[in-house]
Amino acid sequence: MTALGLLLDASVVLLLVALATRLLLTRHLFEAIVLFVSYGLTLSLAWVRLGAPNIALAEAALGAGVTGALFLNTYQRLAERIGDGAKSPLLEDDGSQDPPSWFKGLLGGGVILLGLGAGWALIGAGRRPAFLPHEIAARLPETGVQNPVTGVLLNFRGYDTLLEIAVLVAAMAGVWSLDRGSRRFGRARGEPDEDPVLHALTRFAVPVTVVTAVYLTWVGSTEPGGAFQAGSLLAGAGVLLTVAGILPPPTAASRPVRAMVAGGMAGFVLAGIAVLPLTGQFLHYPEGWAYPMILGIEALLTVSIAVVLVELFVDVPAVPEPDPALESIDPSGDPLGRALRGGEDS
Amino acid sequence: MSLLLLGAALFLILNVGAGLLRVVRGPTPADRMVAAQLFGTSGVAILLLLAEASGEGSLRDVALIFALLAVVISVSFVKRGWIRAEGSSDGEADHAD
């Protein structure tokens, strides 16, 4: 049976290597995207085999699912920008951009050296006692949760998670500020607005997804799960709803959307500050309060992550279309830009 | 009896590996998406088998995520409406807008 397990692991590794090789060598962008998604799913299987279902969840949801969908968006933008011609220099193999072979050799050699070094470091690590898991297990009761991963992420290393959500919020702000509003996603071109089959699927899949996401957030304190996985699941549901035209795409013009995006980070920071007078340390939860605080923060984070991901996916920037929603906020359109342009002219 | 479960999982992984040839061959983007769909379904089966073999119930959650996100990817692909006959001679430049 262990031999069979080894064989299983070996085929996962072989598949990973084959996918990565082809992914790097192919010049066909769309193929690369599909291979990337497949690579993410295989990697998720590898994490499962390594006994890390938490990372497997995150890899499947974020690495394969959401990133893959974002890549599809990007591909479409490229294709549109180049024009509808099927053969275009960016999307097809033209061979013109080939770097010289000595450069490729150097790069390849460097990467191989890096890989060998990493392998050596890993094998060398066997000499060290693996102390971290024991430390964490010994102090897990203090965190208020039973899942070591959640304990580390939201208690021992709360800063890390806070900065992660800060990155997401910053990315959202960046997209919004670049974007003059292209809200045309809900009605994809060429497709009839009402698609009964898609509607039926959405009506069945979305409730299942939402229940699973709530369950994953809840169970995150004792078992694999947590805000990022649950958030990306909810985001999947949100994308389905928007694509099916059931929900309008979320926009920055909507106050609830902005509140939900900021909520996770705001709640996290406020919780961190609120415990200051009690424990004297930022994000150091007082005795007995750790569990409810972590659960509350996780819930807020889940919503924030979900909205940010849907928004990143749905709100494809860089098409300068007039947006009535934005125009109505400020009837003069873009006052700052106008002022700047006026300054240049005078 | 987890021998059978692991064996089935191994078989399915090899099966997926073979199916991914279709991603490489194309010829249309839709063909490649079909192969990704194969990965979605097979991945769900593999994870369910592994969940049973290892007794790790949380793998079923991963399987659920596989199933859901495979849909999201395929649906978003289709809804973008840019499936194009890359290999076809006429190029099909215009969609019904």
Next chain:
Amino acid sequence: MPIELTVTLVMEVVSGLLIVAGCLFFLAGTVGLLRFPDLYCRLHALTKADTLGLGLIVAGLVIRNPAWPARVQLVLIWMLALSAAATVCHLLARSSLAAGIEPIREPGGASAGVTPAGEGR
């Protein structure tokens, strides 16, 4: 004791058979994906065979797993995969047709003149 033992044994065997049968359907789906001549045939082969394969494997696992929550979850996952495969197959086929990818009508590979775009339903 013998009756319970026999029941367990029979359930094990049935579950094993179901799982093996499921794997065979997955194999059939992949063969179809690789060998069928055009997108529509491949869709036909893959989405149906794989979903049935998954269903058989889920059935095998439901028999094997004594816990009811796990069983319910398994069946839910299968139902989700079932409706997803059907929907995705339909959407892919329809939008491919709308985009002008013509199905093969003859065994030789010649495609008859179908009107491609914008028929709707």
